[in-house]
Amino acid sequence: MLFRKKIILAVTGSIAAYKSALLARLLVKAGAEVRVIMTESSKDFITPLTLSTLTKNEVVSSFTTGPNGAWVNHVELGMWADVMMMAPASANMLAQCANGSCHNLMAAVYLSARCPVFFAPAMDLDMWRHPATQNNIDLLRNRGNYIIEPASGELASGLVGEGRMAEPDEIVQRLETFFNLARQMHGKKVLITAGPTREAIDPVRYISNHSSGKMGFALAEELAARGASVVLVSGPVSLKVQHPSIERINVTTAEEMLNEARKAFSSCDAAILTAAVADFKPAEPAESKIKKEQAPNNITLTGTTDILKELAASRTENQRIGGFALETNDGKKNAEAKLQNKHLDFIVLNELSEQNAVFGSDFNTIEIFSTETGWQNFGKQSKAEAARSIAGFLDQIIHHD
Numbered sequence: 001m002l003f004r005k006k007i008i009l010a011v012t013g014s015i016a017a018y019k020s021a022l023l024a025r026l027l028v029k030a031g032a033e034v035r036v037i038m039t040e041s042s043k044d045f046i047t048p049l050t051l052s053t054l055t056k057n058e059v060v061s062s063f064t065t066g067p068n069g070a071w072v073n074h075v076e077l078g079m080w081a082d083v084m085m086m087a088p089a090s091a092n093m094l095a096q097c098a099n100g101s102c103h104n105l106m107a108a109v110y111l112s113a114r115c116p117v118f119f120a121p122a123m124d125l126d127m128w129r130h131p132a133t134q135n136n137i138d139l140l141r142n143r144g145n146y147i148i149e150p151a152s153g154e155l156a157s158g159l160v161g162e163g164r165m166a167e168p169d170e171i172v173q174r175l176e177t178f179f180n181l182a183r184q185m186h187g188k189k190v191l192i193t194a195g196p197t198r199e200a201i202d203p204v205r206y207i208s209n210h211s212s213g214k215m216g217f218a219l220a221e222e223l224a225a226r227g228a229s230v231v232l233v234s235g236p237v238s239l240k241v242q243h244p245s246i247e248r249i250n251v252t253t254a255e256e257m258l259n260e261a262r263k264a265f266s267s268c269d270a271a272i273l274t275a276a277v278a279d280f281k282p283a284e285p286a287e288s289k290i291k292k293e294q295a296p297n298n299i300t301l302t303g304t305t306d307i308l309k310e311l312a313a314s315r316t317e318n319q320r321i322g323g324f325a326l327e328t329n330d331g332k333k334n335a336e337a338k339l340q341n342k343h344l345d346f347i348v349l350n351e352l353s354e355q356n357a358v359f360g361s362d363f364n365t366i367e368i369f370s371t372e373t374g375w376q377n378f379g380k381q382s383k384a385e386a387a388r389s390i391a392g393f394l395d396q397i398i399h400h401d
């Protein structure tokens with residue numbers, strides 16, 4: 001699975017840097033092409049000669065460590081790679097990457113890289129547990145980076161606890177699983193709706209809701225990373241799409257979302273509707289701005305079409321469809337009722353509570369229900385991780401020829 005994969009191995013200053021020699025050897029043995037970037041301080045723990053000999057490639061560490069002192073093109077390196085693996089990742093480099101500061105070549109490559117990035121942290125127990133480090137880990141995770149959690153055991157400091165870098169064979173295993181997943185949805189087309197809709201009261205005012213679109217966008221990125229082509233129909237949000245296999249269609253109203261979703265769905269294998277579509281809209285929006293003095297006492301509302309219900313009713317035998325249920329009470333009961341009523345294959349429950357803010361948050365506590373599987377609880381995850389859980393679930397039920 002790693003055959004001919006282009007891997008940047010980024011080695012930072014930590015005692016665990018000695019393990020990167022073994023990691024480099026395992027990657028090369030598996031057929032990968034490995035280029036190593038070292039920080040200056042990592043050279044106190046392992047020599048560039050060891051890593052260049054093992055990878056049969058020049059090791060770079062500063063902007064001028066190319067052949068004969070030539071400038072190292074960090075953008076080119078970032079573009080070259082299929083994956084970047086920082087192992088070991090020190091607390092300092094995690095902080096630099098999380099905060100976008102760029103004090104060395106490695107950080108510049110990280111900021112330029114378009115490929116997925118993995119971090120295998122290694123540090124002392126208290127450094128790992130420190131809220132500053134945990135905050136940086138959360139930031140990196142929320143941006144879709146992968147963290148290979150450190151293991152527990154005896155640390156170089158003599159303390160015992162979490163902080164040991166994962167073993168090289170486990171890291172290789174994670175990469176293999178990752179590249180396997182990249183082909184999981186190959187040839188599949190999935191429709192995602194995301195964000196809020198806006199329903200006009202007059203040309204300057206509207207009814208809407210707090211949806212940020214983060215969950216739907218994370219799901220679109222995850223499915224695309226697994227090889228699917230994705231049509232993302234999104235209401236007004238301030239998010240950007242990263243993956244080239246995502247076709248983004250911007251809409252404003254529930255009606256526009258319905259029309260675009262209908263058009264796209266007929267050629268899709270599955271749809272997951274995460275959008276917080278307005279259930280009601282002003283029945284007769286004013287054509288010109290309503291003046292203060294003419295403020296109406298009431299606005300008459302009329303229902304919008306339930307996009308999820310309509311698509312589910314029109315689907316063919318091989319198409320799969322799932323929706324979201326945002327509930328404040330009786331979550332499971334209400335979600336199961338929604339699944340029945342809308343004839344869905346599965347439903348993702350978001351329970352809105354003090355602990356699970358959902359709107360705008362980078363975290364989400366989700367549970368997924370289908371009649372065949374019953375309830376599956378995924379606990380509190382970053383939205384990128386929740387997207388992985390949902391994509392994994394979809395893979396189990398999507399029609400494979």
Ligand code: CTP
Nearest residue numbers: 273274275277304305306307308323324325326
């Ligand atoms: N949905 C939709 N079109 C609508 C309303 C909702 O596609 N007009 C989809 C949402 O994207 C979500 C699911 O339906 O996947 C659940 O929406 P929700 O508003 O929670 O449920 P409702 O069925 O509208 O019920 P209620 O508001 O009473 O909870």
